[in-house]
Amino acid sequence: MTPSDYVLRDLEVPPPVIDVPDDYLHADQSLWSWFVTTDHKRIGILYLVSITGFFILGSIAAGLVRLSLVVPDGEIFTNDVYNRLFTLHGVIMVWFFLVPSIPNTLGNFLLPLMIGAKDLAFPRLNLLSWYIFMGASLFTVFVMVWGGVDTGWTFYTPLSTQYSNGWVLAAVFGVIMVGFSSILTGLNFVVTTHKLRAPGMTWFRLPLFVWGNYATSLILVLATPVLTIAMILLFVERAFGLAIFDPDHGGDPVLFQHLFWFYSHPVVYVMVLPGMGVMSELVTAFAYKKIFGYKFIAFSSLGIAAIGFFVWGHHMFYNGESPYAGLTFSLMSFIVAVPSAIKVYNWAATIYKGEIRLDTPMLYAMGWIGLFVIGGVTGLMLASTALDGHVHDTYFVVAHFHYIMVGATVVAFLGGIHFWWPKITGRMYSEPWGRVSALLMFIGFNMTFLPQYVLGYLGMPRRYHVYPPAFQPLNVLSSAGAVVLAAAYIFPMVYLIYSLWYGERAGPNPWEAKGLEWTVPSPPPKHNFETIPTVDFEPYDYPNVIPEA
């Protein structure tokens, strides 16, 4: 054999095939490519990382509040620091975590995948929305930590315009800016859902998560501008003395509350509707059964979004609102509970006689139903004007809305993250740890907030850190619960991050769930679908049929 033969033989060997994954995570790995991405999946992850950061900050503030409440005489922090702590907690959790939590992370990631589109309608706008969000939220957090704001997240006038000595102006400016981010995201989702559905993807073939997300986006688009204007009026009144709400000149502070709650009540549905969407996906996948009453759930999402705009006055029953208005708002508040109840019944009927698998996401879903029912029923109590006279501005209200905001939104968020984690990252997490965390969440949450119902009913007002010693045992119990709850948040952060490198590889459909997002590889390729799919199947076409009644 001559040397030239060797060369020839070597040349004939085909070059080794390196298995380079072609998914959205590996398409371009530089950090810069993340900051200029217009890929909805990557923007979803950018949001996930940033809101997790804010969640940690907000939780620390909450932890300090609970720490202060362990002792009845308020010795741990001064009044000023305490006021700033709960304001920090409220502002961060509402605007920088809860509002963007599910829509901007899971919604961003899943909406195009679920409707069979390559991206959102306006990808650059989506990225812009994230930059506005980050700019505004970092600015506001800096302002609130460095300077401090003590008005509570509600910024009620005239406290915020005349008496507060914190950095109210800067914080209000930040809140106005973050509103633009909400509007842009909501607008993007609305238009995408209308215009970018794949052929054959009719409205009644959409996954219910998309319906929930759509209803949420409608609220964001219709409610946020009114918050913006309320905040602008507050801003100019404090900054330039352009009095609008100023009682010294005959202005009415309740007008601010009207404008504020026109946004801030519907925004509760912004927090809970996507969670309800996640629930519909979880119960069907883990009961392995077609959803019960698809159209009822779909339309109840829109019903909640619409009726949710008629109830805001129930925040002002005892703030000088006329009793006639109070009655109307009370009635509407009872009515808005109907569509929520419809959903709960439908999920229960879906689980009934299903092939139930109690994996982590399903455990979260079961916990969700329990917490949401408690939160919802106590909401009805608050909606009646008579009972509200007794418990308004007490810990009863605090417990109620935490059952909705944490019990419904955060639990659904965690359940959704656990459900779609294999799709997002291509890896499975530790199932035993997941189940432990879901259980801890349920126990810790109830331990923290059930005592607060009792405290509120007994008359402990919110936003005070000095209270009669008789309330101490329940407050200590609540604070102890917060520690358990903290563990339930820390565990997932650890094992989910661990799974990124050491988790088992997940196939395209580890849960054997239905829906377009499970037909693409995990993690999905850069443009989601090689060819836009044509949808010729019904949603949730699981083999198990609905049993006859």
Added chain:
Amino acid sequence: MPPELKQKLRTPIATMLVLLGLLSVNVILGIYFIHGWAWIPEVLITVTMILTVLLVAMEALHEPPLTRLFAFIGFCWVSILLTLTMMDYLTR
């Protein structure tokens, strides 16, 4: 000016004239009929002007039904805000 453009400009010119006409009626009402019930025709004329801009100048008439629905929803939500807020103030 090309003739096809002239053809197309009939509607905008008519719109402009109608709007200016309505505006002058409103101005006359504002000068000569102070107080009293003048606000009723004034509001009606304003609503007509808004509808003219919305439907003709912004071409909502030629848009798909979806777009018209969105414009409609926008005004519906304004009326929710208006009605429920005023319900409070008028019954205090």
Added chain:
Amino acid sequence: MSTTTVGIKLEEQFESEQQQRETAKLGMWTFLATELLLFSGMFISALVIRTLHPDSVTAVALHLKFWIGATNTAVLILSSFCMSVAIESSRLGLQRIMVRAMLLTAALGVLFMCLKGYEYYRDYVEHMTPFLHWRRYELVGDPASRLFTDLYFIITGLHAIHLTIGIGLMLVMSWLASRAGFLQKHQNRIEIVGLYWHFIDLIWMIVFPTLYLLNR
């Protein structure tokens, strides 16, 4: 240029030109709905203040410059007409007429702002600026009148900000649109900007009666 050269460039998330056009328009209409709600918050404040203090509001309204407000309404109606000319000529591919119409639109917007500025100046001279603590306030004996005077400045100010953005958009767009090949790729952008301009006009048609007309 013939009509066949007018069109838009397809972006990757869309399947057809019509889909992209309708999507962009729906996006703009949705945005305008948010703008409507933004302004309506102030209109409702005006109504509430009027309900609470009807006499003070009338006193203020008689100090507002009714004629400047009316003239400005007419100016905006004319500018809207120019915008319509620009949109129609963009559809026909008449680039030069389109650009001129847009520049004229922006010029009318600037005229509006000049009149507005003069109005503010008159307000200053006539002591109708209660928020300036170093100036005497004309209606100082009527504290509730401050609310409506202040609201007048906020509403017109916010409208002026929107109009300034509109003028800026119009200038940038007419610069971009004067380039060769613009109408073949981005014709629909003219229509989108046009919607915004008409909408500012529409808002002013509500502002004028709310502040100047109904309260006299």
